[in-house]
Amino acid sequence: MTPGPFAKSTGAVLVGGTTSDAGKSLVVAGLCRALARAGVRVAPFKAQNMSNNSVVTLDGGEIGRAQAMQAQACGLEPSVRFNPVLLKPGSDRRSHVVVMGETVGEVGAVDYASWRNRLRGIVVDQLTSLREDFDVVICEGAGSVAEINLRTSDIANMGLARAAGLPVVLVSDIDRGGSLAHLFGTTAILDADDQQLIAGYLVNKFRGDPALLAPGLDSLRALTGRPTLGVIPFAEGLWLDAEDSLGVAVGRRLGPPGDDVGQRLSVAAIRLPRISNTTDVDALACEPGVDVVWVDDAASVAAADLVILPGTRATANDLAWLRRRGLDEMLSRRARRGAPILAVCGGFQMLSREIFDDVESGTGVIAGLGLLKQRIVFAADKTLRQVSGFSVEARIPLHGYEIHHGQVVESGERAWLVDADGVEEGARREGIWGTHWHGVLADDAFRRVFLRQVADAAGKVDFVVGEVSYDGLREQQLDLIADLLAANTDLTAIAGIISSGPGNRPVIRSGLE
Numbered sequence: 001m002t003p004g005p006f007a008k009s010t011g012a013v014l015v016g017g018t019t020s021d022a023g024k025s026l027v028v029a030g031l032c033r034a035l036a037r038a039g040v041r042v043a044p045f046k047a048q049n050m051s052n053n054s055v056v057t058l059d060g061g062e063i064g065r066a067q068a069m070q071a072q073a074c075g076l077e078p079s080v081r082f083n084p085v086l087l088k089p090g091s092d093r094r095s096h097v098v099v100m101g102e103t104v105g106e107v108g109a110v111d112y113a114s115w116r117n118r119l120r121g122i123v124v125d126q127l128t129s130l131r132e133d134f135d136v137v138i139c140e141g142a143g144s145v146a147e148i149n150l151r152t153s154d155i156a157n158m159g160l161a162r163a164a165g166l167p168v169v170l171v172s173d174i175d176r177g178g179s180l181a182h183l184f185g186t187t188a189i190l191d192a193d194d195q196q197l198i199a200g201y202l203v204n205k206f207r208g209d210p211a212l213l214a215p216g217l218d219s220l221r222a223l224t225g226r227p228t229l230g231v232i233p234f235a236e237g238l239w240l241d242a243e244d245s246l247g248v249a250v251g252r253r254l255g256p257p258g259d260d261v262g263q264r265l266s267v268a269a270i271r272l273p274r275i276s277n278t279t280d281v282d283a284l285a286c287e288p289g290v291d292v293v294w295v296d297d298a299a300s301v302a303a304a305d306l307v308i309l310p311g312t313r314a315t316a317n318d319l320a321w322l323r324r325r326g327l328d329e330m331l332s333r334r335a336r337r338g339a340p341i342l343a344v345c346g347g348f349q350m351l352s353r354e355i356f357d358d359v360e361s362g363t364g365v366i367a368g369l370g371l372l373k374q375r376i377v378f379a380a381d382k383t384l385r386q387v388s389g390f391s392v393e394a395r396i397p398l399h400g401y402e403i404h405h406g407q408v409v410e411s412g413e414r415a416w417l418v419d420a421d422g423v424e425e426g427a428r429r430e431g432i433w434g435t436h437w438h439g440v441l442a443d444d445a446f447r448r449v450f451l452r453q454v455a456d457a458a459g460k461v462d463f464v465v466g467e468v469s470y471d472g473l474r475e476q477q478l479d480l481i482a483d484l485l486a487a488n489t490d491l492t493a494i495a496g497i498i499s500s501g502p503g504n505r506p507v508i509r510s511g512l513e
Contacts, residue, residue, distance in 0.1 A: 061101015230489025255285030309347030373412030
């Protein structure tokens with residue numbers, strides 16, 4: 001453990017973005033790991049997150065997946081303190097609001113402006129508390145800091161920075177193009193008081209020779225009076241724990257490069273419109289002999305060795321989407337021939353004969369896909385808990401978590417899993433595995449037995465089960481992010497920004513004034 005540039009660091013900083021998916025979560029995780037490796041007591045913080053990728057904390061709360069990953073980078077257990085407000089979109093205009101880990105209601109995009117005023121005090125109090133308990137707090141903004149239409153009620157970006165006196169480091173994704181204009185324009189459009197908090201820039205996902213970019217960065221500094229603190233190269237090896245839906249693109253292959261040992265398994269993960277908890281798919285993609293691709297077409301569903309029907313924040317609506325695309329019939333054909341299907345949470349509910357939902361969609365009775373002899377009824381209270389148990393067939397201990405309203409009230413299927421109290425869970429029949437439990441495939445021994453069963457069902461007798469540690473791979477990725485920052489950014493300058501506070505930096509122009 002070497003202190004390096006972070007020796008005796010204290011303070012806080014907000015890592016903001018010029019766009020969504022610019023790399024804020026990555027930078028926060030990398031800074032958290034770098035500080036933790038230096039022996040600094042550090043915690044992550046995201047005042048308001050919008051994501052359907054969530055986890056359950058030890059105390060039964062719900063937070064964004066990225067903040068759980070950042071907590072791991074700090075060597076901490078996930079806590080609702082790290083993400084006090086979580087929005088879980090169920091449509092383009094309405095979201096469930098989770099405050100301090102608990103669902104408190106559903107709001108529309110327009111109505112949420114009034115909610116923000118009530119939530120501002122909660123997020124500032126939580127950040128203040130974290131700053132009292134830790135040496136450094138690395139805060140993550142939400143989307144772009146330049147959403148000036150939302151500025152008056154903002155609690156996640158410049159509104160938080162102003163309220164808590166935070167310097168801001170802006171991150172831009174140069175792989176999309178226009179990065180220098182994004183950095184300049186984002187700064188310039190802010191009002192004078194907000195501009196003075198912008199301390200410097202980070203350019204993310206750069207491909208090529210940094211020397212070619214240097215003249216542009218020099219010009220940017222001359223125009224804004226702010227340094228570029230680093231140019232982070234594009235890294236193919238970073239893929240776990242994607243928070244933004246942009247990271248779950250149709251046709252995208254997940255995981256590290258495959259090897260040439262034995263036969264390979266092809267996995268088609270159906271990219272539902274309101275997909276949630278994609279880490280269930282990540283766990284399979286970590287295996288070197290497994291090719292996982294996000295799909296939305298019937299041909300891909302037909303051809304794969306295994307199809308995953310993942311979780312969703314909108315079971316009824318995504319089931320209707322499946323039918324419009326003809327994926328329901330293709331899943332039925334797979335079931336009739338015993339071709340492997342894994343269904344998790346909302347996907348598991350879709351396989352039922354009937355769904356009664358007057359909670360999430362308000363639709364009432366819905367015909368399911370009919371692939372499992374069970375009936376689902378949506379409860380007003382959400383099931384939200386960590387679970388432990390074992391598999392019925394292999395008796396392998398496992399751990400996971402539940403986040404769902406839908407409950408199995410009738411079932412004619414044999415159980416796949418059993419919890420620690422002996423309560424049966426999920427369903428298992430030839431070619432079909434279904435469960436409400438997220439995260440069970442992160443258990444290495446359980447995942448390997450499952451993949452062996454899939455390979456046998458698919459006739460891949462030469463498939464070689466890997467020896468990958470999923471948790472170990474996640475740790476490696478966190479170290480890789482920290483190493484990328486150490487090699488390609490000015491950590492000494494960033495440490496100075498953290499310790500010096502908001503400062504009084506140049507104003508480019510009057511902005512909104």
